[in-house]
Amino acid sequence: MKSIFTEEGYQAVQNRINSLTPQTQATWGKMSVAQMMHHCQKPFALMLGKENIKVPFMAKLMSRFYKPLLYNDKLLKQGLPTAKEFVVKDNRDFEKEKQQLLTLVGEVHKLKSQEKFDPHPIFGSFTKEQWGQMQYKHLDHHLRQFGV
Template sequence: MKSIFTDEGFSEIKNRLDNLKEDAPRQWGKMTSAQMVHHCQFPLNIILEKEKTDMKPNWFVALLFKKSMYNDKPWRKGLPTAPDFKVTEDKDFDKEKAKLSSLVEELGSIRDKEEWMPHPVFGNFTKEQWGKMQYKHLDHHLRQFGV
């Protein structure tokens, strides 16, 4: 799996995000493109330590799903969204896309950092695991809208 922390993965995500259009038809799910770009901000705000979540560590979930967060297999269509990350209200596409792009840039600017906080549900992640998981989440939702 690619990583948001590599030049290739970072550039790819940035280019795909730049090519995302508000009227892009979703391939699956319920979110609009505006809701999706807002949704994708949550995990970035957490890794950047800008936001806290009430999500609690769940060792059972971690044992079952942790490796799927960063392995080489893309996430399947229609996976359930964590309740804390659900977006149901209307959003301004241009505003939310700009915010997401800024967060991706910010994460890219600190990609050489070696020590990363634990994931709120899955516990300790290495830098490599964090980078793959962030790439994988963004890739999943960009594919959802055909980019």
């Protein structure tokens, strides 16, 4: 699994994000390309302590079953549920969302030499490798959604 902490993974997602245009259409799902980029900012902002989510008890309970799916080599399935704080329904500005996503991805990539991270509010502790793979995997899922 690629990682946002490697140069290869980081450059790949940067190039893919930069290839998006306001006219890029999803191959599945309901989000526009700008909404998707706003949605994809959330996990990066969460990791950086810039975002927070409320954690329902059942989510905590079920998290141990889903946690390994976040960083293994299998592609994420279409239509998986997301935290309500990560759902984007309003119209978003394409250029603003693109720049913000690139900025957040860059901020997380700069943490590549850091060894310890705060626990995820739902899934708990991850190793550095798992954090990097999880961030790459979620972003890759949505970039594939938009054909890049």
